[in-house]
Amino acid sequence: MSLISEIDYGTPASHADKTVTVTIDGFAVTVPEGTSIMRAAMEAGIQVPKLCATDSIEAFGSCRLCLVEIEGRAGTPASCTTPVGNGMVVKTQTGKLKKLRRDVMELYISDHPLDCLTCAANGDCELQDMAGAVGLREVRYGQEGANHFDAVKDQSNPYFTFDPAKCIVCSRCVRACEEVQGTFALTIDGRGFASHVAAGMDEPFLASECVSCGACVQACPTATLIEKSVIEIGQPEHSVVTTCAYCGVGCSFKAEMRGEEVVRMVPYKDGKANHGHSCVKGRFAWGYTNHRDRILKPMIRERISDPWREVSWDEALGRVASEFKRIQAQRGRNSIGAITSSRCTNEETYLVQKLVRAVFGNNNTDTCARVCHSPTGYGLSKTFGTSAGTQDFDSVSEADVILVIGANPTDAHPVFASRMKKRLREGAKLIVIDPRRTDLVRSAHIEAAYHLPLLPGTNVAMMNALAHTIVTEGLVDEKFVREQCDGEAFADWAAFVSRPENSPEAAAHFTGVPAETIRAAARLYATGGNAAIYYGLGVTEHSQGTTTVMAIANLAMATGNIGREGVGVNPLRGQNNVQGACDMGSFPHELPGYRHISDDIVRGLFEKDWGVHLDAEPGLRIPNMFDAAMDGSFQGLYVQGEDIVQSDPDSKHVIAGLKAMECIVVQDLFLNETSNYAHVFLPGSTFLEKDGTFTNAERRINRVRKVMSPKAGMADWEITQAIAKAMGVNMHYTHPSEIMAEIARLTPSFSGVTYDKLDALGSVQWPCNDTAPEGTPTMHIGQFVRGKGNFLITEFVATDERTGPRFPLLLTTGRILSQYNVGAQTRRTDNATWHAEDLLEIHPHDAEERGLHNGALVRLESRSGATSLRARITDRVAPGVVYTTFHHPDTQANVVTSDYSDWATNCPEYKVTAVQVAPSNGPTAWQDEYQSHSRESRRIDRAVPLPAAE
Amino acid sequence: MSPDKLIYMANQIGRFFAHQPGDKAVANIADHLVKFWDPRMRSAILKHAEAGGQGLQPAVLQAVLTLRADAGQVAG
Numbered sequence A: 001m002s003l004i005s006e007i008d009y010g011t012p013a014s015h016a017d018k019t020v021t022v023t024i025d026g027f028a029v030t031v032p033e034g035t036s037i038m039r040a041a042m043e044a045g046i047q048v049p050k051l052c053a054t055d056s057i058e059a060f061g062s063c064r065l066c067l068v069e070i071e072g073r074a075g076t077p078a079s080c081t082t083p084v085g086n087g088m089v090v091k092t093q094t095g096k097l098k099k100l101r102r103d104v105m106e107l108y109i110s111d112h113p114l115d116c117l118t119c120a121a122n123g124d125c126e127l128q129d130m131a132g133a134v135g136l137r138e139v140r141y142g143q144e145g146a147n148h149f150d151a152v153k154d155q156s157n158p159y160f161t162f163d164p165a166k167c168i169v170c171s172r173c174v175r176a177c178e179e180v181q182g183t184f185a186l187t188i189d190g191r192g193f194a195s196h197v198a199a200g201m202d203e204p205f206l207a208s209e210c211v212s213c214g215a216c217v218q219a220c221p222t223a224t225l226i227e228k229s230v231i232e233i234g235q236p237e238h239s240v241v242t243t244c245a246y247c248g249v250g251c252s253f254k255a256e257m258r259g260e261e262v263v264r265m266v267p268y269k270d271g272k273a274n275h276g277h278s279c280v281k282g283r284f285a286w287g288y289t290n291h292r293d294r295i296l297k298p299m300i301r302e303r304i305s306d307p308w309r310e311v312s313w314d315e316a317l318g319r320v321a322s323e324f325k326r327i328q329a330q331r332g333r334n335s336i337g338a339i340t341s342s343r344c345t346n347e348e349t350y351l352v353q354k355l356v357r358a359v360f361g362n363n364n365t366d367t368c369a370r371v372c373h374s375p376t377g378y379g380l381s382k383t384f385g386t387s388a389g390t391q392d393f394d395s396v397s398e399a400d401v402i403l404v405i406g407a408n409p410t411d412a413h414p415v416f417a418s419r420m421k422k423r424l425r426e427g428a429k430l431i432v433i434d435p436r437r438t439d440l441v442r443s444a445h446i447e448a449a450y451h452l453p454l455l456p457g458t459n460v461a462m463m464n465a466l467a468h469t470i471v472t473e474g475l476v477d478e479k480f481v482r483e484q485c486d487g488e489a490f491a492d493w494a495a496f497v498s499r500p501e502n503s504p505e506a507a508a509h510f511t512g513v514p515a516e517t518i519r520a521a522a523r524l525y526a527t528g529g530n531a532a533i534y535y536g537l538g539v540t541e542h543s544q545g546t547t548t549v550m551a552i553a554n555l556a557m558a559t560g561n562i563g564r565e566g567v568g569v570n571p572l573r574g575q576n577n578v579q580g581a582c583d584m585g586s587f588p589h590e591l592p593g594y595r596h597i598s599d600d601i602v603r604g605l606f607e608k609d610w611g612v613h614l615d616a617e618p619g620l621r622i623p624n625m626f627d628a629a630m631d632g633s634f635q636g637l638y639v640q641g642e643d644i645v646q647s648d649p650d651s652k653h654v655i656a657g658l659k660a661m662e663c664i665v666v667q668d669l670f671l672n673e674t675s676n677y678a679h680v681f682l683p684g685s686t687f688l689e690k691d692g693t694f695t696n697a698e699r700r701i702n703r704v705r706k707v708m709s710p711k712a713g714m715a716d717w718e719i720t721q722a723i724a725k726a727m728g729v730n731m732h733y734t735h736p737s738e739i740m741a742e743i744a745r746l747t748p749s750f751s752g753v754t755y756d757k758l759d760a761l762g763s764v765q766w767p768c769n770d771t772a773p774e775g776t777p778t779m780h781i782g783q784f785v786r787g788k789g790n791f792l793i794t795e796f797v798a799t800d801e802r803t804g805p806r807f808p809l810l811l812t813t814g815r816i817l818s819q820y821n822v823g824a825q826t827r828r829t830d831n832a833t834w835h836a837e838d839l840l841e842i843h844p845h846d847a848e849e850r851g852l853h854n855g856a857l858v859r860l861e862s863r864s865g866a867t868s869l870r871a872r873i874t875d876r877v878a879p880g881v882v883y884t885t886f887h888h889p890d891t892q893a894n895v896v897t898s899d900y901s902d903w904a905t906n907c908p909e910y911k912v913t914a915v916q917v918a919p920s921n922g923p924t925a926w927q928d929e930y931q932s933h934s935r936e937s938r939r940i941d942r943a944v945p946l947p948a949a950e
Numbered sequence B: 001m002s003p004d005k006l007i008y009m010a011n012q013i014g015r016f017f018a019h020q021p022g023d024k025a026v027a028n029i030a031d032h033l034v035k036f037w038d039p040r041m042r043s044a045i046l047k048h049a050e051a052g053g054q055g056l057q058p059a060v061l062q063a064v065l066t067l068r069a070d071a072g073q074v075a076g
Ligand code: SF4
Pocket: A173, A176, A177, A181, A183, A184, A185, A186, A209, A210, A211, A212, A213, A214, A215, A216, A217
């Protein structure tokens, strides 16, 4: 193992089809037209000295170090800004060039501190490298002249420092922030000697609009912008490529290590989802992996009111097995089950559903994808034939119109949002359908063509109105529909959406958006060229979540926006492995690969492979498990990596369900809200401590690689296997690659997937099989997976969660950039700097009516319960709508959410709750009670005190 | 399991299928229940339907009653 150092070609690749051939230092090189001389040279292995160029950003031509000579041309042009021409003969090393370069370096070094030996970038500094490369031996100007040595270091960002004394004003950081990240937080302020890098309005980084993505740190050639962890630990000595465990973008990172200690996580250029970019979570927020709160020993207790007792793995596993067996003996085979998390790897989730089906002997397995994207699976499989998005992320760079509905990619899928914003800056048009004015609606150099701020709960009315416009104004892609869709279904659908009750004029009444704006947006979507839809939880987490997904699919089919680059229907998945968890058969009604458990042939395959009889009946879904617990028929639950108390709606109901169960086993990194009700705690492992795969929102299977040993002794897949063994079934896996081999053997869309292939190709997008051995970036090309595209009737049904005199406002929920879901990980990192508490956004008008000021503590109450939190007064939300996040357990936003759910999948309706907001003078009784109960139930009786935390 | 909740959920399903074209609403509702509802949920709603099915929309009631045939084999 060594440190992976990626080649920096100096300038971005050209994608031209035409090629040209040049001779550089006597070697002939053939490259696409438009390639810079610098890049062409590097392709031939010739490194031209450079400082201001790097291949993630466009060339700028400011440092003058990369000069070359071209035969037949006067002067010494910069190789980074000069494109190659056919037949060109270039020299990168001549006496003249050497002298010029030394002079340039001398100037730089004369204003640079010479403390290389103690500098944190020592060994990873391009200035140092270039001084060596050009043979700099003396600095004639001395260091006594005017310099910047005393400039003050900015340490405000928790993860990196900015030391202006070391800055060479190459502006790589400024351009990275603009071109790669799209935030425009940095500028070069002042002129000549006074010119310097300024964050925001020349303020500390933390106070500026910087989102801490790290792109500038990555681009900086010196120690000016550098990770605090490198300053603290030193330069890494080896690295391993792995995948971020936070969101569904699935960014590839190099975990740069010293021994078993992570020095930093650096986004990997070859990562096909992120192409070298990252966000604050994946790049910096990994500190939770060795946080002192981590539980490293198995624990058990008789009653949930007892303190925890640390025990051996054997004792804990023995307890799980004996309790589960006892419950089954007393209450029947169907009285226990499991819930997996979409944070876990494919191999882990596969194993848990196998444990349930093959060892427990029932199908009571579900995943937290239930509460986020289950409607996507159902809706897209009924219309297109596959339960997944249709494109890869790169497709966005071919889109002309981008329709974002119920998603906030700048916060929830930041790296993809950067790509999308880049395309928007290139001129693609944007339509945003969201109750809230998300950052995308108006940000640096981007303005949505249309923002449709609909009332929460009216997505279907809106989609039908868009469809109405498209059909009645003759904007349907007749040819596509005729050739690729079911004609009869289309005719029924067209007649349905054409009805007056589906017109924009009728929808305006429900959605609150003027009819003319809806019509204009529909026209743009249908006629603006390649149109792509991106959607998120604002679509799925509704009582009509599935219907909205179907309506979205209808719209894409009617306009022919399926089956090529630049178009499609793209669910933006929340957690890292939502797609994978669904693919792996975590739902109670289907086996891996979305095949129904009642299908005798498919079930037969699994029965033969596993050597057991499988139950043909669907099992309980998460919300049904709580109901069944209350009536006594469901008493044992194994929860892997999921905090259902905090993430599921109507917490009171969830808690009542959990309290009614006899044995709850929680496997996690930390004690959490769910483990307050557990009897056995099994300490899990982080993504750094295990091998496996995650499947991101574009169906891309990425490798997760172990960089350190599991701190509690076992990787999560080993724990599941040990439970099976304790219950009498030996699974015999020695490595997750063997689990993947089994998945491939039993699942047609994965049949071509192996760890060897993933190592060779980096990643593949399923379906990966004999017809597509290297995977499938774009789906439904020429034909839908189900044959003909199926239009479904999507009648708008208003939710039963209605506002009234007692609860006049609509609450909708979301998430923010620096925090991740229930926040168990991000809260245990310095990301807390950006989001110390959940805030309730409320419109100035509604705030005034209630006598609230900004920052006031308010009571948020619904029919289900009440909580209190601080208010933020903003016109981002419309009057009548309030908004909050659910990252902090103290807030317990889900005490307030109702238990209404999607008709097809029971995905909870998080996005609409009727509430009232009033001034408050402290936490609600529920919060107080909850806090003390939570403290009580986390007591641990330690046999031996733990060693001091790292 | 509380019949109120099951009735609500069944009617929600009914509403979607009732609006699809053709006369397959009853069959589609029944199919959805068989495919997605755990046997104990199905027996609970069937019991309610057999007792008159108060609160169930007509098509849903009809669909639930068709579950009778397989209700016996799933009861365990
Ligand atoms: S961290 Fe990202 S957002 Fe902040 S200044 Fe650097 S590039 Fe810009």
